[in-house]
Amino acid sequence: xxxxxxxxxxxxxxxxxxxxxxxxxxxxxxxxxxxxxxxxxxxxxxxxxxxxxxxxxxxxxxxxxxxxxxxxxxxxxxxxxxxxxxxxxxxxxxxxxxxxxxxxxxxxxxxxxxxxxxxxxxxxxxxxxxxxxxxxxxxxxxxxxxxxxxxxxxxxxxxxxxxxxxxxxxxxxxxxxxxxxxxxxxxxxxxxxxxxxxxxxxxxxxxxxxxxxxxxxxxxxxxxxxxxxxxxxxxxxxxxxxxxxxxxxxxxxxxxxxxxxxxxxxxxxxxxxxxxxxxxxxxxxxxxxxxxxxxxxxxxxxxxxxxxxxxxxxxxxxx
Amino acid sequence: xxxxxxxxxxxxxxxxxxxxxxxxxxxxxxxxxxxxxxxxxxxxxxxxxxxxxxxxxxxxxxxxxxxxxxxxxxxxxxxxxxxxxxxxxxxxxxxxxxxxxxxxxxxxxxxxxxxxxxxxxxxxxxxxxxxxxxxxxxxxxxxxxxxxxxxxxxxxxxxxxxxxxxxxxxxxxxxxxxxxxxxxxxxxxxxxxxxxxxxxxxxxxxxxxxxxxxxxxxxxxxxxxxxxxxxxxxxxxxxxxxxxxxxxxxxxxxxxxxxxxxxxxxxxxxxxxxxxxxxxxxxxxxxxxxxxxxxxxxxxxxxxxxxxxxxxxxxxxxx
Numbered sequence: 001x002x003x004x005x006x007x008x009x010x011x012x013x014x015x016x017x018x019x020x021x022x023x024x025x026x027x028x029x030x031x032x033x034x035x036x037x038x039x040x041x042x043x044x045x046x047x048x049x050x051x052x053x054x055x056x057x058x059x060x061x062x063x064x065x066x067x068x069x070x071x072x073x074x075x076x077x078x079x080x081x082x083x084x085x086x087x088x089x090x091x092x093x094x095x096x097x098x099x100x101x102x103x104x105x106x107x108x109x110x111x112x113x114x115x116x117x118x119x120x121x122x123x124x125x126x127x128x129x130x131x132x133x134x135x136x137x138x139x140x141x142x143x144x145x146x147x148x149x150x151x152x153x154x155x156x157x158x159x160x161x162x163x164x165x166x167x168x169x170x171x172x173x174x175x176x177x178x179x180x181x182x183x184x185x186x187x188x189x190x191x192x193x194x195x196x197x198x199x200x201x202x203x204x205x206x207x208x209x210x211x212x213x214x215x216x217x218x219x220x221x222x223x224x225x226x227x228x229x230x231x232x233x234x235x236x237x238x239x240x241x242x243x244x245x246x247x248x249x250x251x252x253x254x255x256x257x258x259x260x261x262x263x264x265x266x267x268x269x270x271x272x273x274x275x276x277x278x279x280x281x282x283x284x285x286x287x288x289x290x291x292x293x294x295x296x297x298x299x300x301x302x303x304x305x306x307x308x309x310x311x312x313x314x315x316x317x318x319x
Numbered sequence: 320x321x322x323x324x325x326x327x328x329x330x331x332x333x334x335x336x337x338x339x340x341x342x343x344x345x346x347x348x349x350x351x352x353x354x355x356x357x358x359x360x361x362x363x364x365x366x367x368x369x370x371x372x373x374x375x376x377x378x379x380x381x382x383x384x385x386x387x388x389x390x391x392x393x394x395x396x397x398x399x400x401x402x403x404x405x406x407x408x409x410x411x412x413x414x415x416x417x418x419x420x421x422x423x424x425x426x427x428x429x430x431x432x433x434x435x436x437x438x439x440x441x442x443x444x445x446x447x448x449x450x451x452x453x454x455x456x457x458x459x460x461x462x463x464x465x466x467x468x469x470x471x472x473x474x475x476x477x478x479x480x481x482x483x484x485x486x487x488x489x490x491x492x493x494x495x496x497x498x499x500x501x502x503x504x505x506x507x508x509x510x511x512x513x514x515x516x517x518x519x520x521x522x523x524x525x526x527x528x529x530x531x532x533x534x535x536x537x538x539x540x541x542x543x544x545x546x547x548x549x550x551x552x553x554x555x556x557x558x559x560x561x562x563x564x565x566x567x568x569x570x571x572x573x574x575x576x577x578x579x580x581x582x583x584x585x586x587x588x589x590x591x592x593x594x595x596x597x598x599x600x601x602x603x604x605x606x607x608x609x610x611x612x613x614x615x616x617x618x619x620x621x622x623x624x625x626x627x628x629x630x631x632x633x634x635x636x637x638x
Contacts, residue, residue, distance in 0.1 A: 043347060092411075130374070
């Protein structure tokens with residue numbers, strides 16, 4: 001056991017964090033001052049995502065780098081889901097005094113690596129003592145003025161399309177929770193999501209009318225678009241891509257792979273609605289269409305049947 | 320006991336929070352989408368501050384509105400300390416499932432009231448389940464391009480000046496921790512700090528060379544300027560304002576009121592260095608001057624004697 005936060009103290013840890021981050025390129029004022037200062041074009045986009053040990057991650061399934069990557073990916077995917085590009089992230093820790101300093105350094109390394117994958121940087125953060133291991137990441141980015149894509153613009157006649165891996169993280173979680181460590185591709189999809197960051201701005205440029213990233217579950221998150229846009233979304237199950245790895249692994253684990261795809265969160269794939277005439281960006285696959293909401297109100301159908309909400313999405317306070 | 324988070328669920332709470340926030344004025348996309356979207360002039364400034372129950376606040380000393388105000392004030396004061404103006408805040412909660420929904424609503428009300436005091440808004444946030452009550456506020460603001468004031472520009476010959484109440488929160492904490500509830504002015508200074516937000520941009524416009532807000536303790540935070548600027552800061556104790564309320568209360572509590580002023584944090588007063596020829600904004604009082612750092616390195620003197628670090632500042636991991 002190496003040095004702990006109690007050993008080196010708050011300002012000692014901050015120095016170590018600053019050493020890991022270095023001087024972020026293109027940033028006027030980086031970590032270590034009262035606030036970070038930077039320029040980016042257009043409007044500012046901001047979102048925060050918090051992960052808690054035991055609830056969002058288990059230390060035996062995610063190393064500290066993974067924790068940093070996952071939390072950072074979750075926050076930055078929200079920027080992409082508005083059609084924006086992340087500029088940087090602030091990482092805020094709540095940690096017990098006995099936490100190893102190297103643990104903090106590795107989380108920051110993970111955050112930095114994930115930020116780098118989206119051409120963003122770690123801007124700074126803060127550190128507080130807590131009995132519960134907590135990592136909260138705020139992502140800040142930019143979108144061309146007036147071009148942000150919300151959840152509420154989907155129109156009857158639009159197509160609904162998916163970009164990025166979907167169901168992989170859920171499959172990886174099943175593998176891990178049954179005590180296995182492979183297939184590696186699925187386990188690592190859970191540990192290190194790969195949101196299709198660039199597909200967000202691409203979708204906005206192609207005229208997307210509504211967009212969301214899948215963090216809670218494909219159907220649960222599509223439902224947010226349906227409700228916000230007051231429409232019915234009809235998904236065509238056979239059109240939803242199910243990767244070979246999912247099919248192969250599902251038979252070994254006696255799971256319907258479509259369950260992973262429809263109910264799985266944590267991949268931060270992007271779902272967008274586009275006018276039927278739009279030319280979709282390469283990464284997107286059409287998986288359904290938007291219709292008028294029926295009398296009963298907005299919702300999501302899968303192959304013509306109303307999805308009841310079962311098997312998709314997760315309510316953290318009722319879980 | 321009213322409804323809890325477990326009763327209404329994550330999305331039920333989010334709806335209640337959205338109802339409290341309303342539609343923030345001047346914001347393109349407010350709470351309830353993947354991210355907030357807004358425009359502000361100049362460069363973007365961002366900082367995060369986290370408060371933890373039992374460590375940064377005790378429920379018996381701060382009502383939920385106070386908790387929201389204090390966390391929001393701490394984050395927004397960091398924007399002012401760069402010479403910036405806050406545009407909005409994101410509020411992130413870590414909460415047990417048995418938390419009352421009204422508690423969350425009241426924290427948000429406090430955050431909204433404090434944001435309003437700085438002409439800012441609540442942009443959104445998130446909610447995670449945690450055994451430890453945690454409120455993390457990210458403040459985002461703007462500063463004219465190239466005009467941010469860091470900690471590192473203080474020059475020998477500059478004067479050092481203070482704006483805002485200082486020592487009041489520490490005095491209020493002493494009062495509360497000895498079981499009293501008055502004087503109300505001091506208790507409420509602890510519960511609801513009043514950072515001099517406008518003095519930040521005023522200082523920047525007046526040519527401030529370095530600035531910081533006092534969150535950990537006057538001497539501890541001035542020391543950050545001294546170290547970052549590689550200078551010696553000479554404080555003139557008789558020049559430091561000690562409010563009548565502090566003097567009166569100190570005798571009843573048998574405390575040196577200067578201890579509250581020099582060692583007290585949480586008021587989020589602003590300390591800035593200015594060129595000697597600068598015309599100081601109204602709120603600032605000169606309390607010292609900047610000199611060349613001696614051989615031994617940068618530091619802070621009080622009345623010509625090196626401050627040892629005792630009695631000022633707080634290290635959360637060694638406290």
